[in-house]
Amino acid sequence: MVGQRALRRPPGLLLLTSFCLLHLGAAGQPDEEVASIQGVRGSSVELACGSQPAPLVVFWSFIPLGSLIPWPVAVTNGAESKVEAGASALGAVSLRNSSLVLGELRESARGHFLCQALHEAGGQLRTTYSHFSLTVLVPVSKPQVRLSEPSPVEGTFVVATCAVREGTEPVIFAWQHQAPQGPGETLVGVTERLFRLDPVNRMHLGWYVCSAHNAVNRLSSDEAFLDVIYGPDDPVITVEPPHFTEEGFWASEKEEVTLSCLAASNPPSHYVWLRDHSQVHTGPTYTITRTSRAHAGLYTCLAHNSRLDTHTQTTVQLTIYYPPEGQPSCAVLPTLGAVTLVCTWPGGLPAAPLQWEGPQGTGPAALSNVTWSHAATQLANSSVFTCTGQHPALALLALCRITLWEPLQRPTCRTMATTGDQFIMLSCEWPGGEPPALLSWLDGQQQPLGSSSSSLAVHVLQAQEDLAGREFICRGTHPLRVPDAHCRLQLEAPQLAVAEPWVSVLEGGEAWLACALLGGMPPAQLLWLGPQHLPVEPGLSGFMLHHEGTRLRLGIQAADPAHHGGTYHCVAHNTLGSSSQSVQLEVLRYPAPPNVTIRSLTYGRHRREVQLQWAIRGPGNWTGFLVQRRAGVPGPGAGAWETAAGDIEPESRTRRLGGLDPGVLYAFRVLALNHHTTGHPSEVKIPADSPFSAYPAVLGAAGTGMVVATVASLLVFQYAARHPETFPCIETPSTIPGSDPAQESMDVPVNVTITVTATP
Numbered sequence: 001m002v003g004q005r006a007l008r009r010p011p012g013l014l015l016l017t018s019f020c021l022l023h024l025g026a027a028g029q030p031d032e033e034v035a036s037i038q039g040v041r042g043s044s045v046e047l048a049c050g051s052q053p054a055p056l057v058v059f060w061s062f063i064p065l066g067s068l069i070p071w072p073v074a075v076t077n078g079a080e081s082k083v084e085a086g087a088s089a090l091g092a093v094s095l096r097n098s099s100l101v102l103g104e105l106r107e108s109a110r111g112h113f114l115c116q117a118l119h120e121a122g123g124q125l126r127t128t129y130s131h132f133s134l135t136v137l138v139p140v141s142k143p144q145v146r147l148s149e150p151s152p153v154e155g156t157f158v159v160a161t162c163a164v165r166e167g168t169e170p171v172i173f174a175w176q177h178q179a180p181q182g183p184g185e186t187l188v189g190v191t192e193r194l195f196r197l198d199p200v201n202r203m204h205l206g207w208y209v210c211s212a213h214n215a216v217n218r219l220s221s222d223e224a225f226l227d228v229i230y231g232p233d234d235p236v237i238t239v240e241p242p243h244f245t246e247e248g249f250w251a252s253e254k255e256e257v258t259l260s261c262l263a264a265s266n267p268p269s270h271y272v273w274l275r276d277h278s279q280v281h282t283g284p285t286y287t288i289t290r291t292s293r294a295h296a297g298l299y300t301c302l303a304h305n306s307r308l309d310t311h312t313q314t315t316v317q318l319t320i321y322y323p324p325e326g327q328p329s330c331a332v333l334p335t336l337g338a339v340t341l342v343c344t345w346p347g348g349l350p351a352a353p354l355q356w357e358g359p360q361g362t363g364p365a366a367l368s369n370v371t372w373s374h375a376a377t378q379l380a381n382s383s384v385f386t387c388t389g390q391h392p393a394l395a396l397l398a399l400c401r402i403t404l405w406e407p408l409q410r411p412t413c414r415t416m417a418t419t420g421d422q423f424i425m426l427s428c429e430w431p432g433g434e435p436p437a438l439l440s441w442l443d444g445q446q447q448p449l450g451s452s453s454s455s456l457a458v459h460v461l462q463a464q465e466d467l468a469g470r471e472f473i474c475r476g477t478h479p480l481r482v483p484d485a486h487c488r489l490q491l492e493a494p495q496l497a498v499a500e501p502w503v504s505v506l507e508g509g510e511a512w513l514a515c516a517l518l519g520g521m522p523p524a525q526l527l528w529l530g531p532q533h534l535p536v537e538p539g540l541s542g543f544m545l546h547h548e549g550t551r552l553r554l555g556i557q558a559a560d561p562a563h564h565g566g567t568y569h570c571v572a573h574n575t576l577g578s579s580s581q582s583v584q585l586e587v588l589r590y591p592a593p594p595n596v597t598i599r600s601l602t603y604g605r606h607r608r609e610v611q612l613q614w615a616i617r618g619p620g621n622w623t624g625f626l627v628q629r630r631a632g633v634p635g636p637g638a639g640a641w642e643t644a645a646g647d648i649e650p651e652s653r654t655r656r657l658g659g660l661d662p663g664v665l666y667a668f669r670v671l672a673l674n675h676h677t678t679g680h681p682s683e684v685k686i687p688a689d690s691p692f693s694a695y696p697a698v699l700g701a702a703g704t705g706m707v708v709a710t711v712a713s714l715l716v717f718q719y720a721a722r723h724p725e726t727f728p729c730i731e732t733p734s735t736i737p738g739s740d741p742a743q744e745s746m747d748v749p750v751n752v753t754i755t756v757t758a759t760p
């Protein structure tokens with residue numbers, strides 16, 4: 001239409017145009033063919049007309065598509081050419097010799113072009129016609145993706161359109177999709193201008209590009225993003241480190257645990273963590289840096305899509321595992337014919353599996369507590385059994401071991417009486433061993449007495465005499481010992497023997513009485529009874545007790561016929577009875593020494609000393625002499641005899657005695673000694689004045705001094721009589737062989753002789 005209005009008929013060409021039309025209308029296309037030419041808008045095409053030789057005149061006309069009216073376009077005669085001004089509606093039209101050049105081709109140039117060329121040949125004019133049918137192709141414009149809804153909710157639909165402003169049909173479309181994290185662009189497989197995603201889903205999310213092409217060109221659109229809104233899906237919870245239980249997850253106490261939640265959603269989910277219904281964290285990952293048992297529980301991950309305001313949630317159980325305390329503990333219980341191995345490791349979550357292993361292979365397994373009854377046969381001494389415990393919260397195995405060993409030797413049987421001798425205790429001991437040996441008491445008929453016990457078995461019997469002779473057996477059983485080991489004992493009253501039934505000792509000597517226990521069960525106590533039937537206690541002065549194994553020896557020092565001679569009894573006693581043996585101790589005196597007579601007794605100077613001479617009369621042995629003096633006048637009221645000099649050597653026959661009170665009148669006598677035996681005293685004599693030492697004046701004072709001396713002597717005697725042990729040598733005169741009381745008639749009031757004195 002534009003072309004029609006723009007093409008105005010140029011007057012100079014009217015004739016020619018008519019001619020052409022005439023020709024066309026009359027003859028159609030008598031000898032010409034129509035050339036189909038395609039041009040692209042904006043580019044140029046050249047329509048060549050005529051052939052050699054060069055035509056005289058060339059005339060180009062144009063018939064727009066759908067019209068029958070030709071329009072003149074250009075004419076040339078070779079020298080000059082003319083292009084119709086209105087031809088610019090077709091593009092930049094020019095002539096190149098006889099060819100019509102259409103530059104910057106416009107769509108209005110679509111239609112028929114006719115070239116009429118006038119030739120001269122052989123003087124004749126000849127006309128040739130060239131027909132062109134020109135098609136103007138339009139390139140496709142840059143397409144644009146249009147989405148009916150750029151952010152559709154998953155499940156609705158969306159229509160994608162590839163909009164192309166222009167372009168010669170047929171225009172072919174191609175769609176490409178690029179998912180955000182996808183592997184690359186993928187061809188959608190739609191060749192249409194639009195496609196419908198119904199229902200749209202998350203897989204459709206991403207960038208879309210459409211491209212359009214026709215015969216001329218191909219252009220692609222910019223990317224358009226289809227943001228499919230969806231989710232959140234049900235969250236998926238993962239735990240690091242990943243430990244699974246039937247209900248959920250577990251983590252070791254004190255380790256770090258990270259709970260991660262992922263719920264697919266667009267826009268991405270907001271996460272909230274709950275533990276047992278209270279919020280503990282927001283965000284997709286929740287890290288517990290050091291778990292404790294309090295962290296166990298139900299963990300819920302809440303996912304929220306803020307755009308849709310939709311929620312989903314998932315709950316998992318987190319269990320905190322912790323191992324049992326310490327190590328497994330191994331024990332072995334003694335059982336008849338078998339060993340019962342017990343391994344326990346209580347506590348922990350979950351309970352720890354325990355497994356026994358022995359020298360002959362593996363044993364039973366169980367949780368926390370496993371018992372293995374193992375036959376004792378063919379177990380060597382020092383067999384090792386191991387119990388191994390595992391726990392998921394422990395990297396290493398935990399174990400305990402037990403070594404079964406057999407105690408050495410055999411049980412030991414003993415008896416003991418309780419204090420008061422009411423009961424007899426049988427005790428049997430067999431220490432050591434793993435397990436410890438089982439001990440039990442049997443009577444003589446092998447009947448058990450009470451139950452068995454480990455390592456030590458005690459049986460108590462009421463003490464009765466009819467138990468004497470009864471036999472008891474202690475049986476020790478140990479799983480590694482075949483056959484059983486025994487010890488036995490027989491109850492019996494004690495028996496004893498003395499070394500010598502008759503012992504004699506010289507006066508003053510040391511005697512030993514020995515007694516030995518020969519048997520008796522329970523073991524008896526030994527005891528010595530003295531001549532007065534009183535027990536000899538250790539520490540009693542003059543006695544010594546020596547225990548030597550089963551022997552008890554009694555020593556008597558400084559044997560004294562009066563106190564020590566007589567019958568001693570050795571007594572043995574246990575709960576079943578007692579026995580005793582006697583020993584006769586004879587304390588022998590030394591032979592009596594010879595008689596002594598005083599040769600002379602004279603005062604020394606100032607009557608403070610005397611000079612004594614004596615002589616032996618008769619046969620006999622002696623070991624020394626003793627001089628005694630007595631203050632006072634002979635007769636009643638005289639003092640007691642006191643030693644003036646002891647320990648006089650047997651060779652001496654003379655002695656000077658000092659320390660006398662000149663006012664006192666003294667009497668003297670001499671005795672010979674054979675060891676402890678004193679002889680008869682000599683006659684009593686009063687010293688005589690030597691011719692130059694008489695002091696009669698002093699005699700007047702004698703009475704007072706004599707009284708004092710007598711009292712002092714009496715006190716000494718009384719003390720000595722009450723404490724005979726400290727005065728072993730106080731003797732009654734009657735025990736002195738050969739003594740004659742008649743000789744003592746001078747000393748009637750004091751009927752004793754003091755041979756050794758000590759002042760209290």
Ligand SMILES: *[C@@H]1O[C@H](CO)[C@@H](O)[C@H](O)[C@H]1NC(C)=O
Nearest residue numbers: 053054078095096097098099
């Ligand atoms: C136009 O014609 C002239 C003379 O006939 C010739 O020399 C020239 O090459 C032709 N031009 C073209 C483009 O054919």
Ligand SMILES: *[C@@H]1O[C@H](CO)[C@@H](O)[C@H](O)[C@H]1NC(C)=O
Nearest residue numbers: 342344345346368369370371
């Ligand atoms: C071990 O198990 C036995 C029985 O199977 C039971 O008698 C004993 O008490 C248990 N010991 C512990 C520590 O659980």
Ligand SMILES: *[C@@H]1O[C@H](CO)[C@@H](O)[C@H](O)[C@H]1NC(C)=O
Nearest residue numbers: 381382403405406407408409
């Ligand atoms: C068994 O072995 C242990 C050492 O492992 C040892 O002490 C014990 O005396 C042995 N018993 C016997 C009966 O050899």
Ligand SMILES: *[C@@H]1O[C@H](CO)[C@@H](O)[C@H](O)[C@H]1NC(C)=O
Nearest residue numbers: 595617618619680738740743
């Ligand atoms: C010794 O003296 C006593 C008494 O004085 C007397 O009986 C005895 O016969 C005397 N012995 C000798 C051997 O003279």
Ligand SMILES: *[C@@H]1O[C@H](CO)[C@@H](O)[C@H](O)[C@H]1NC(C)=O
Nearest residue numbers: 591592594618619620621622
């Ligand atoms: C004196 O002792 C000796 C030996 O010690 C003895 O042989 C002798 O018989 C004794 N004399 C008297 C009288 O006892």
